Structure formats: structure tokens, C-alpha cells
Amino acid sequence: MVQVNDSYLKLKAGYLFPEIARRVKAFSEAHPEARIIRLGIGDVTEPLPAACRAAMTKAIEAMGTREGFHGYGPEQGYPWLREAIARHDFQSRGCEVSAEEIFISDGSKCDSSNILDILGAGNRVAVTDPVYPVYVDSNVMAGRTGDADEGGRYGGLTYLPLTAGNGFVAPLPERPVDLIYLCFPNNPTGAVATREQLKQWVDYALAHDALILFDAAYEAFISDPELPHSIYEIEGARRCAIEFRSFSKNAGFTGTRCAFTVVPRGLSGTTASGERVELWGLWNRRQSTKFNGVSYIVQRGAEAVYSPEGQEQVRALIGFYMENASIIRRELQAAGLQVHGGEQAPYVWIGTPEGMDSWGFFDHLLGNAHVVGTPGSGFGAAGEGYFRLSAFNSRANVEEAMQRIRAL
Numbered sequence: 001m002v003q004v005n006d007s008y009l010k011l012k013a014g015y016l017f018p019e020i021a022r023r024v025k026a027f028s029e030a031h032p033e034a035r036i037i038r039l040g041i042g043d044v045t046e047p048l049p050a051a052c053r054a055a056m057t058k059a060i061e062a063m064g065t066r067e068g069f070h071g072y073g074p075e076q077g078y079p080w081l082r083e084a085i086a087r088h089d090f091q092s093r094g095c096e097v098s099a100e101e102i103f104i105s106d107g108s109k110c111d112s113s114n115i116l117d118i119l120g121a122g123n124r125v126a127v128t129d130p131v132y133p134v135y136v137d138s139n140v141m142a143g144r145t146g147d148a149d150e151g152g153r154y155g156g157l158t159y160l161p162l163t164a165g166n167g168f169v170a171p172l173p174e175r176p177v178d179l180i181y182l183c184f185p186n187n188p189t190g191a192v193a194t195r196e197q198l199k200q201w202v203d204y205a206l207a208h209d210a211l212i213l214f215d216a217a218y219e220a221f222i223s224d225p226e227l228p229h230s231i232y233e234i235e236g237a238r239r240c241a242i243e244f245r246s247f248s249k250n251a252g253f254t255g256t257r258c259a260f261t262v263v264p265r266g267l268s269g270t271t272a273s274g275e276r277v278e279l280w281g282l283w284n285r286r287q288s289t290k291f292n293g294v295s296y297i298v299q300r301g302a303e304a305v306y307s308p309e310g311q312e313q314v315r316a317l318i319g320f321y322m323e324n325a326s327i328i329r330r331e332l333q334a335a336g337l338q339v340h341g342g343e344q345a346p347y348v349w350i351g352t353p354e355g356m357d358s359w360g361f362f363d364h365l366l367g368n369a370h371v372v373g374t375p376g377s378g379f380g381a382a383g384e385g386y387f388r389l390s391a392f393n394s395r396a397n398v399e400e401a402m403q404r405i406r407a408l
């Protein structure tokens with residue numbers, strides 16, 4: 001008799017995006033003339049940087065020759081990409097991260113889920129609320145939680161509320177935890193953590209022998225020179241943190257697929273019998289066994305992000321999205337809305353108007369401005385009363401959407 005993984009049955013049915021799609025479909029059927037603008041999705045819209053395309057084209061041509069053909073590559077990624085990353089993303093910022101500590105992958109979504117493979121089932125896990133749903137659902141699937149309550153919160157998880165009161169930066173937990181998921185700049189709130197705030201978390205993790213899983217998918221959107229891009233800019237983080245990075249949002253690789261995870265040498269956890277074991281070796285083993293690497297072509301494309309032209313093109317892309325974010329912020333503030341985020345991140349987190357909950361505001365914007373956003377309550381109970389707009393869109397769409405909202 002084949003048994004299924006019962007833990008999957010604990011998952012709350014994927015509610016948020018199907019429900020958005022259902023409401024948008026119903027509206028457009030009733031109003032076929034309405035031109036709907038979608039500012040709800042977390043996907044990029046602008047074309048791939050020319051430097052990345054040129055590098056991938058060249059790699060494809062090389063693959064067509066006997067000398068330039070590449071079969072299986074190293075599971076951890078090609079050394080030239082790992083070295084470029086170590087140098088540009090870490091050593092240039094004073095972080096002591098070496099190429100061998102960087103593991104290339106096809107996405108941060110998979111890495112931040114797969115990391116549970118090397119971590120014990122008994123870890124007490126903390127997540128923020130609201131949260132990027134992958135962290136929660138991957139714990140549910142791995143059998144690391146109890147059942148969900150009516151509010152959608154799973155037993156066994158510690159939820160750290162992100163509120164206007166704490167500036168949407170996770171407060172330290174009241175009960176001890178072993179594993180902490182942090183994402184800065186944050187999806188969905190658009191908040192960013194200061195050096196002092198991250199230091200509190202690193203100090204906490206060191207004091208409690210806990211592990212921080214730091215998702216820095218949006219680090220490239222930080223423009224304030226005082227703000228840390230990597231957790232490793234904080235002293236001691238090498239002993240308590242793994243960092244996830246991706247080319248999805250900075251270089252538009254959401255459909256091309258390339259990311260990486262940093263596992264510092266010397267970072268360790270405890271075995272059932274109380275010995276210390278290096279996580280690097282476990283992750284290396286996990287990747288070598290279950291993963292066969294990212295394509296040569298795509299890794300050449302990612303490497304081109306670090307060329308002078310690539311750097312310039314990525315900066316321009318980010319500048320474009322951040323100009324969208326600043327238009328959204330300015331127009332919504334002028335419309336009298338309470339606006340957070342959108343300054344160091346491509347997401348604007350809006351307080352819904354008096355008397356309207358997250359879904360109420362969704363229906364209001366869809367029905368009256370034909371603009372689609374994402375209800376904050378979809379990211380967790382503490383997201384109720386908030387609404388996320390994304391800066392990933394064309395300038396024309398952003399301007400028209402804001403004009404329509406202003407006119408309400």
C-alpha cells in the first residue's frame with residue numbers, strides 16, 4: 001500500500017493567488033471594457049540585461065563545438081562564478097566569504113526549502129508574520145509543524161509579528177527558538193533592517209546557539225549606504241547564519257533561474273548525541289546527491305552580471321523599478337494613504353483605509369480603479385489591514401494605476 005506524505009494535507013489550500021485570480025476573472029467578465037493593471041505579482045517585467053544575453057549566446061555557441069561543450073558541471077557551481085560572487089558581493093563589502101562557501105543553485109525558493117534536509121526535526125522554528133509563504137509551507141511539508149488553526153497559523157511555529165509599531169522588523173522571540181527565517185529587504189512589507197537590528201539577531205542566535213536563515217533576495221534594491229546588504233556584514237554572523245541570494249530580482253532571472261546559498265565554513269549544529277557537525281559538509285553532500293547543477297549557459301549569464309557592463313545594466317534596471325516604487329509612494333501618500341516600504345525594496349506596504357480590511361481594499365481598488373494588488377492578510381494574520389503593491393511593471397502602467405487611484 002502506497003502511503004502519502006500526510007503532512008501535505010495540513011497545508012492550507014493555496015488560497016491567496018487563486019482567490020485573487022477568481023475575483024479578477026469575475027470582475028473582467030462583468031466589465032469586459034475595463035483595462036486591468038496588475039501590481040500584485042512578485043515577478044519582474046523588464047527584459048534581461050544585454051550583458052547576460054550576450055554571455056549566454058556565446059555560451060550556446062560554445063556548446064555547439066567539441067572544445068566548448070560542457071556536460072555535467074560541478075554540483076556546487078563553476079569556480080569562476082563562485083569566485084566572482086565571493087569577490088563582488090562579499091569581499092568588496094568587507095565580508096569574509098570565500099568561493100568554496102558559495103553554492104550555485106537554480107533558485108532561492110528551492111534552497112530556502114531544501115535547507116530543511118540538513119536540519120533536525122526537533123528545531124523550534126520562528127517565522128515573521130506576515131511572511132514569504134515558502135518558509136512556512138516547506139516546514140509543514142517536512143512534517144515540522146502541527147495543524148493550522150482557523151487563522152491559518154500552524155502549531156509548533158513561533159510567529160514574530162511585523163507591525164508599524166516595530167517598523168516591520170522582527171522582534172526577538174519571547175520563547176527560545178533554534179531556527180529563524182529573516183528576509184531583508186522584506187517581501188511583502190518592503191522594510192529593511194539596520195546594522196543594529198541585525199546585530200541584535202546575530203547576538204541572539206550566538207547566545208542561544210540558533211541558526212538564522214537570511215533571505216537577501218532583494219539586497220540589490222538597497223541604496224542607503226548605511227544599510228547592510230549581507231548578514232555577514234555583522235560580526236559573528238559566520239558562526240550563526242546561512243544566506244540566500246538570487247539573480248531573479250536584480251538581473252531579471254526569474255525565468256532564467258540562477259541563485260546561490262552561502263554556508264560558511266565552521267558554522268555548525270549539534271547531532272542527536274551532542275557532537276558538533278559542520279553544516280557546510282552536510283549541504284555539500286545534499287547538493288552533490290540531490291542536485292546536478294545549473295546549466296553552463298545560465299551560469300555564464302549570471303557571471304556577466306559582475307562585468308562592468310552587467311553592473312551598469314543591473315543598476316539601471318533596479319533604478320527603473322525603484323523609480324516606480326517612488327512614484328507609487330508619492331501618489332499614494334498624496335491620496336492620503338498610510339504608506340510603508342518602497343524605499344529600499346520594490347514593494348510598497350499600504351495601510352488600508354479606515355473601515356476596510358485587506359480584501360475590502362482589494363475589491364475597492366479592483367472595482368473602482370481596475371488595479372490589482374495583494375491583500376496583506378494573504379501573507380499572515382498580522383498582514384490584515386495592509387495591502388502590497390509591487391513596483392515590477394512598466395512606467396506607463398504604474399503612472400496610469402496611480403492616476404486612477406488618485407482620482408478615487
Ligand SMILES: *Cc1c(COP(=O)(O)O)cnc(C)c1O
Pocket residue numbers: 042106107108109110132183187215217245246247248249254258259
Ligand atoms: C523572489 C524571491 C526569492 C527568489 O526566488 P528564486 O527562486 O531565486 O526566483 C527569494 N525570496 C523571496 C522572499 C522572494 O520574494
